[in-house]
Amino acid sequence: MKADAHRQWRLLDLQKLDTRLAQIAHRMANLPEAAAYQQAVAELDELDSKLVRARTQDSDVERERAKAEADVQLVRDRAARNQARLDAGTGSSKDLQALQSELASLARRQSELEEIELDVMERAETAHAIVTKLEQMRPERAEAVELAETAQAQARSALEEEAENHRRRRTDVAAGVGDDLLALYEKILASTGMGAAELRERRCEGCRLELMRADLDRFAKAPEDEILRCEECQRILVRTGESGL
Ligand SMILES: [Zn+2]
Structure with missing residues (x-):
C-alpha cells in the first residue's frame, strides 16, 4: 500500500x-468516584438496616416495659384495696387475718415485679439510646452519599466532554x-x-x-x-x- x-x-x-x-x-469504567459513591451507599444502607433493627428492639422493649409497669400497678391497686378494708376493720377476724396474709404476699410479689420493671427500664433506656445515636449519624451519612453522587457525576461529565472533544478531532484527522x-x-x-x-x-x-x-x-x-x-x-x-x- x-x-x-x-x-x-x-x-x-x-x-x-x-x-x-x-x-x-478505561478511566470511565474504573472511576474512583464511582467506587467512592458505591461505598457511601453501602454505608448508608448498613446504617439503615441497623436503624430498622434498633427501632424494632426499642419498640419490643417498650412494650415489655409497659407490661411490667401495668403488672406492678395491678399488685399495688390490689394491696391498696386490701389495706383499705383492713383499715376499715370490718369483717370477721378470720377475714382480717386472711387479708393480712394476702397483703404480705402481695408485698413480696410487688418487690419481685418492681425488680423486673427496673431491669426492663434499663434495657429500654439502652435500646432508646442506640436508636437516638443511629438517627444522629444518619444525616451525615446521607449527605456523604449526595456529595459522592455529585462528585461521580462531575467526574463522568468531565471525561465525557473530553472524549467528545477527542472524537470530533478524530473525525477531522481521520x-x-x-x-x-x-x-x-x-x-x-x-x-x-x-x-x-x-x-x-x-x-x-x-x-x-x-x-x-x-x-x-x-x-x-x-x-x-x-x-x-x-x-x-x-x-x-x-x-x-x-x-x-
Ligand atoms: Zn513494533
Whole structure:
C-alpha cells in the first residue's frame, strides 16, 4: 500500500487521539468516584438496616416495659384495696387475718415485679439510646452519599466532554488519512490497541524493539510513500525526521 508522508503522519495524530480515548474509556469504567459513591451507599444502607433493627428492639422493649409497669400497678391497686378494708376493720377476724396474709404476699410479689420493671427500664433506656445515636449519624451519612453522587457525576461529565472533544478531532484527522490506510490502521488498532507507531531512533515505538539492521536498510531505501510495517508487532511504522534511518 502507498500513501504520501503527510497521510502517514496523520496516523500518528490519530493514534494519539485513540490512545487518549482508550484511556478515557478505561478511566470511565474504573472511576474512583464511582467506587467512592458505591461505598457511601453501602454505608448508608448498613446504617439503615441497623436503624430498622434498633427501632424494632426499642419498640419490643417498650412494650415489655409497659407490661411490667401495668403488672406492678395491678399488685399495688390490689394491696391498696386490701389495706383499705383492713383499715376499715370490718369483717370477721378470720377475714382480717386472711387479708393480712394476702397483703404480705402481695408485698413480696410487688418487690419481685418492681425488680423486673427496673431491669426492663434499663434495657429500654439502652435500646432508646442506640436508636437516638443511629438517627444522629444518619444525616451525615446521607449527605456523604449526595456529595459522592455529585462528585461521580462531575467526574463522568468531565471525561465525557473530553472524549467528545477527542472524537470530533478524530473525525477531522481521520478524513485526512484516506479510506484505504484508515481501514488498515483500524484493523490493527482493533486487534492490538495501537494501529500505528513512530519509527524513532531505529526503534518501533509500538513494541519498543530496536529494528534489525537488514530491516533498517530496507526501510531506508523504501520510497517515502510506501507503507512500512514493523516485523515484530506488524503495526504501521511511520517514518519521521527522528527515525534515524
Ligand atoms: Zn513494533
